[in-house]
Amino acid sequence: MLPELRGPTTLTAVRRVGMSLLVIAIIGQLGWVAEFVLSTDMSPSRTVTSALAVPGQPYAPVFRAVELVAGVALVLAVPPLLRIAPVDNRARVTVLLLGMLGLLYLVRGICPLECQPMAGGVCTPDPDPSLGGQLHIAASILVNVFCSVGPVALLTWWYGRWTILPTVGVVLGTVAWLLLVLDDVVGPGEFAGLASRGQLISESIVVGAGVAYLHRTGHDRAGGVA
Numbered sequence: 001m002l003p004e005l006r007g008p009t010t011l012t013a014v015r016r017v018g019m020s021l022l023v024i025a026i027i028g029q030l031g032w033v034a035e036f037v038l039s040t041d042m043s044p045s046r047t048v049t050s051a052l053a054v055p056g057q058p059y060a061p062v063f064r065a066v067e068l069v070a071g072v073a074l075v076l077a078v079p080p081l082l083r084i085a086p087v088d089n090r091a092r093v094t095v096l097l098l099g100m101l102g103l104l105y106l107v108r109g110i111c112p113l114e115c116q117p118m119a120g121g122v123c124t125p126d127p128d129p130s131l132g133g134q135l136h137i138a139a140s141i142l143v144n145v146f147c148s149v150g151p152v153a154l155l156t157w158w159y160g161r162w163t164i165l166p167t168v169g170v171v172l173g174t175v176a177w178l179l180l181v182l183d184d185v186v187g188p189g190e191f192a193g194l195a196s197r198g199q200l201i202s203e204s205i206v207v208g209a210g211v212a213y214l215h216r217t218g219h220d221r222a223g224g225v226a
Helices: 009-029 031-036 049-053 060-084 089-110 131-155 160-186 192-222
Strands: 115-118 122-125
Touching: 009 031, 009 060, 009 192, 031 049, 031 060, 049 060, 049 192, 060 089, 089 131, 089 192, 131 160, 131 192, 160 192
Parallel strands: none
Antiparallel strands: 115 122
């Protein structure tokens, strides 16, 4: 049995708002899959998702918009999620981590990556980026960290079968980190794209688990399950 959500049944609307915002965030996080139907001229295995939004790239506004949507949705989800979260500091920390991840997405969307297109569908980062480019790089590094910390935070207070999806997130996040390490050994850019996409998939799975959690606990309360 999961920890119960706080508040009376009148908070059903708040719960639905939180769930809707998390679903929107997932759509934004997975917006990069549009590259498979749009002609981006980028290599999915060698180019990070941020490169899809580099000014001048085909459909850059589309990919920049989806990241901004994900960021806004996660930030806006914080108040309703805190309102209905269990009375547990670990749950509140998890919600705040989601909000901070949203802020990082906003920084990346506002300050796009600065890179130069190269042969083979690779976009090589500018060696001397502007302040905006530096903010993007810093935000991207922190996104990598949050994509690993988020699932671990859930595992500190979820249990039973509800630990399955966060565990999958931890595994995917770890694999993504290993790909980044391997990328440094084999050669810059060889696995960066796979790592970038793997991290976003991992975080989307975790956020999706949150949606399922909200739905299930709300259903349990409505059905009178103690």
